[in-house]
Amino acid sequence: MELARVFEGSSSSSDEELGDLLVVVDRVKVFRDRRNPFEMYSEAEFRDRYRFYKDTVRHIITLIEDNIAPMTLRNCSLSPADQLLIALRFYATGAFQILVGDDYGVHKSTVCRVVQRVSEHLAGMCPHFVKMPENQQEKLLVKTGFHAIRGFPNVIGCVDGSHVPITSPGGENAELFRNRKTYFSINVQAVCDSKLNIRDIVARWPGSTHDSTIWNASLLSARCENREFQGSYILGDSAFGCTPYLMTPLLNPTTPAERTYNAAHKATRNCIERCFGNWKRRFACLSLGLRTKLENTLTILVATAVLHNIAISQNDQADDFEAIQQYEDVENDINNDNFPGGNAARRALIDTVFR
Template identity: 45%
Template structure:
C-alpha cells in the first residue's frame, strides 16, 4: 500500500510512511472537536427525536456496536491477542452512531480477540452513563452487551406480543450503526483492507477517517442511496456474529 502511494506521488516508500503517520496523527488529534457525544439537554432531546422516527423507541441518543478492522500480524508474540474470532488479526473498534450516521464516540485501541462488552466496560462512555451525565437517555445495542438502564438490548426469549414489539423496535433502531459502518467503509476503503502499518499508526488512521467522515456529513456530502442500504452489503461488509443471528431470528418470528 505504501509502495503504491509512494510511486503515485513520486517519493520514496520511507517518505510515504512518514507522511501518512504525520498526517493521520494530525487529523486524529481533531477528534475531540468532531467526534463527541452530546453536551446539552437540547442536543440529547433532538437526537432522541431523530431516533424515535425509526421505530418509536424512546430516549435513545446513540446506537453502539463494535467492528473488526483487519491488520497485518503484529508478530508471533502478539499474534494471538490480535487474532479475532474470524481467524484474522484485527482491531476491535467500538463506535456509537447517531441517527444521521455520524460517529459520536470511537474507541480504536483494543485487539481483535477482545469482546465487545469488555471494551464497553473499560470505556469512559460507560462511566459517563453510570455517573448520570446523559440523564434519562440511553444507548441501544445488540445481544453482545448486557442490558442496563442506560443500554437497551434485545430479549433472548420472546413470549408476548409486547416483547416481540420491543425486540423489533430495538433492532430496527440499532440498525443505524450497521448502516453507518457501511457508509464509513465505502468512503474509506482502507477500512475493509488489511492495514500494513504499525499498530499506533493504524489506530490513528481509524480515528482520522472517523473525523473526516463526520466532517463530510457536516458539509452535506452526498451519499448515494446504495451506500446506506444494508441489504446490498456483501458478507464481509457488515460484521455478523451469533448475537446478530439471534436478533434476526427473533425479528423474523
C-alpha cells in the same frame, strides 16, 4: 559516465565542452510533474479516487493547513493540500504505499511519513468532531432523530463493534489480535446517532476482545454509570449486558408488546450497522486491511472517523460507494450477564411505551 562513452574519440576541445555540460546536468534538480487533481479530474473522477467531493476536501484543507507544514524533499515540495490528498488516496484504496507514491512521484517512505503526520493531526481533532451530545438541546435533537425511525424514546446513541483487519503486529501478544474468524484485527467500538455521525469511538482493542469487555472498560460506560445521561438510552445488540442505560433486545419475546419492542429496537439500532458500512465503504483500507505499524493503524482508525463526520457535516454521503467485503465480520456470543436494574428498566419501558 555512459554518455561520455558515446563521444569517445572526440577532440580534446569537444571533451572539455562535454565535461562542462555534464557538470551543469549534474547540478540540475529534476522536479517531477505533479498535476493538480482538482483541475485534472472531473467531480465524479475526483470523488472516485479520493472519496470526497472537491469542496469537502477544500474544507478539510482549511482545517489542517495551519498545522501541517509543507514538506521539502530533495527534489520536490509537498504542500498541506498535497499531503492531505496522498493520505486520502491511501485511505480510499488501501493500496500499498509504493503505489500511492507512484501516483505522486514520491518514494513510499515519504507516503508513510505523510500518512502518519496527516492521520495524527486528524486524530487530534477527534474531541471536536467525535463527541456525545453535550447539552439538553443537542440531546433532544439526537433523541428526536432516533424516535422518528420506529418510535423508540430517549435514545442518544447506538453501540456496536466492528473488526478492521490488520497484519500481525508481532511480539508475544500477537495472538491476542487474532479474532474468532482467525484473521488479525482491531475490534473498533463506536456509538452513532440517527444521522450516522460517530459520537464515540474506542479503537485500540485486539480482535479477540469481546464487545462487552470493550464497553465495560470504556469512558462512555463510566459516564453512563455516573448518570451523566440520566433518562437516556444507548441501544446495543445481545452481545452487551442489559443495564438501566443500555437497552438490548429480548432473546425470546412472547407477547405483542415484547415483539413490538424488539422490532423498534432492531430498526433503530440498524443505524450503527449503516454507520460502520458507510465508514468502511468510503475508506477501503478499513475493509481490505491495514498494513501499517500498529500505532499508526490505531491513529488511522480515529482519523478516518473524524473524516467520516466531517463528510456528513458537508452533506458528502457515502451511500453510493461500492461495498468491499474481503473479511467476514465477527459475531459475538450472547451476553447473559444480569446487571442490577437492567431487566427491570427494560420491562418498564416495554410496559409503558410498547404495549
